[in-house]
Amino acid sequence: MSNELIISATQDGCRIALLKDKTLVEFHNEEEGSKFSVGDIYLGSVKKVVQGLNAAFIDVGYDKDAFLHYLDLGPQFSSLAKFTKQVRAKKINGGKLDKFNTEPDIDKHGKITQQLTKAQLIPVQIVKEPISTKGPRLSCELSLAGRYLVLVPFSNAVSVSKKITSGEERKRLLRLIQSIKPENFGVIIRTVAEGREVAELDRDLRNMVSTWEEGMARLVTANPRDKVIGEISKTSSLLRDMLNESFDNVHVDDKKIYEDVKAYVHSIAPDKEKIVKLYTGKAKIFEHYGIEKQIKSAFGQTVSLKGGGYLIIEHTEALHVIDVNSGNKSNREENQETTALSVNMEAAKEIARQLRLRDMGGIIVIDFIDMRNLDNKKLIYKIMKDEMVEDKAKSTVLPLSKFGLMQITRERVRPQMNIATKEVCPTCNGTGKITASILVSDLIEKNVEHLLVKQNEKNLVLALHPYLHAYFTKGIISQRLRWYFKYKRWVSVVMDSSMAVTEFKFLNKEGEEIQLT
Structure with a gap:
């Protein structure tokens, strides 16, 4: 299976397409200066503490105040609050934590009023971008993601990804990280760290500690609403999370972005630097790789399936609804059950792709074609579960109900991707009338x-x-x-x-x- 990343420069940013076997599976439109990316850390100011919600509203510079629940403060909140005061009072120089005396963990069943007061300044991390009429969702359990590790300040715990199943490898990684990690920093070892040498892990850890220390140096003079630590660009974060042996090429059509991407790949995986290539063809890069056509066909209200069936996708404020239809497929199969199973199997695979492509989050209800056979229903459920494994967003898939409906909840951390696929009629200019x-x-x-x-x-x-x-x-x-x-x-x-x-x-x-x- 081939993986390719295609990056097209635009006037105010870039468009990023991830292809698997030439098929578009992820699409991102990154604009320069766009605020509030997941992972960014801001110096927030407490605007209002709401006891009834056990939450607080924090001003981070967005039109609507951001939401911070008590459970998102994190166990080490007292240490973070104390550290912030000392840094801003210049009692601590830099972000080193080796000489910092941490506070006991807060009570997980406590009240928000015990921890926060109005106008208090506290570093907060964006965990969900502003969506529709809602402001950003925040957490005080700060973390910095690297290629192989995730750094968690004020903690001393070291944990290993559950996807690393080898007992010996888990012990090796735990032993390595515990020997190199700085004091008062916790570490989560990511799945891609499996089999990596200590030098690679150490370099990744040092990069994150350096990012933390630079951010804390900015915290000293930062004003409320200021960004203290910015997440890397979308291109770099995709490469960081997905760059592996199956990644074949990264094609870029802009010299500056090409140099930046090449430098980033060199810093995280020097052996992979050669896969970054500058595209110099005459046709636009998205046209050359057939992405423009795929975007137009994939983002419409109706999505065709190769076998003749089609999906109808409707978006509402509360949920997304997907209807599966057989189309002209019904003329080909032996009976209704076979037709339904054939279309539903193809639809399940396409729906999993659509959820990832459009970044649809929240509640998704799918109306599959009715099937009587219980084994066929279980098969559709299994296919959907298997297809959702590669999705980085957390999701829960429920079996088909007796009405033939499947319910999925998918983590929503940013607004759903929406691209206009309809064009104004050049003859009538949208009026619906033409010259006689x-x-x-x-x-x-x-x-x-x-x-x-x-x-x-x-x-x-x-x-x-x-x-x-x-x-x-x-x-x-x-x-x-x-x-x-x-x-x-x-x-x-x-x-x-x-x-x-x-x-x-x-x-x-x-x-x-x-x-x-």
């Missing part, structure tokens, strides 16, 4: 007379849709020939298939369009 086709020839005739007789145009060119072109040029004595006999001047008539049926335009001898009043 029977009058078009008369209108062209009047304009020809006006331009040749009154404006004395020479070398006149008339551009038309192929249908109208045939009307004016075919026949023994064509309309164009009649114009020559009448006005003693030749009018060149050219075809333009991009024009609508009733559309036309006149060009002068320099090839410029003549504006008709």
Whole structure:
């Protein structure tokens, strides 16, 4: 299975497409200066403490105050609050924690009023971007993600990803990290750390500690709402999380982004630097790799399946609804049950791709085609579960209900990706009405007379849709020939298939369009 990352520079950022076997599975539109990315750490100011919700609203610079629940303060909140005060009072120099005396963990069943007061300044991390009318969701359990490790300040625990199943490897990694980690820093060992040497893990750990210390140096003079530690770019975070042996190529069409990506890949995986390639083709990079067409076909309300079926995807404020239809598939199979199973299997795979592609979060309800066989229902459930394994967002998939509905909850950390796939009709400009086709020839005739007789145009060119072109040029004595006999001047008539049926335009001898009043 081949993995390719295609990066296209735009005027205000870049577009990033992840391809698996040439099929688009993830699409991101990254704009420069866009605020509130997941992972960013801000110096927040407490605006309001709400005892009834056991939560607080924090000002981080967004229109709506961000939400911080008591459970998101983290066990080490007292240590974070104490450290913040000492750093801002310049009692601690830098972000080193080796000489810092940590506080006891807070009570997990405690009250928000015991920990926060109005106008208090506290570092907070974005865990969910602003969505719809809601502000960002925050956490005070700060963490910095690296390629192989996740650094957790004020903790001393070292844990290993559950996906690393080998007992010996787990012990090796625990022993390694405990020997190299700084004091008062906890570490989570990621799945990709399996089999890695101590030098690679140590370099990753040092990079994160350095990022922490730089951020804490900014904290000394930071104003409320200021970003203290910024998450790396979307391109880099995708590479950090996904770069592995199956990654084949990273194609970039911009020299600056190419240099940045190459430098980043060199820093995290020097042996992979050669996979970063600068695209210099004449066609646009998304056109060349067939991504533009895939985007247009994948983001519409109706999504076609290769076997003949189709999905209808509706988005509401509360949930997403997906309806599975058989289309013309019903003509091919032996019976209704076989048809339903065939379409549902294909739909399950496409739906898993769509959830990831559009970054649909919250509650998703899928109306599969009704099936009577219990084993077939279990098979669809298994396929959906298997397809969702590669999705980085946390999700829960429930079996099909007796109504043939499947419910999925998927972690929502940023607004759903939405791309307009419908275009304004070039003929009616969205009004739904066009010029009466029977009058078009008369209108062209009047304009020809006006331009040749009154404006004395020479070398006149008339551009038309192929249908109208045939009307004016075919026949023994064509309309164009009649114009020559009448006005003693030749009018060149050219075809333009991009024009609508009733559309036309006149060009002068320099090839410029003549504006008709």
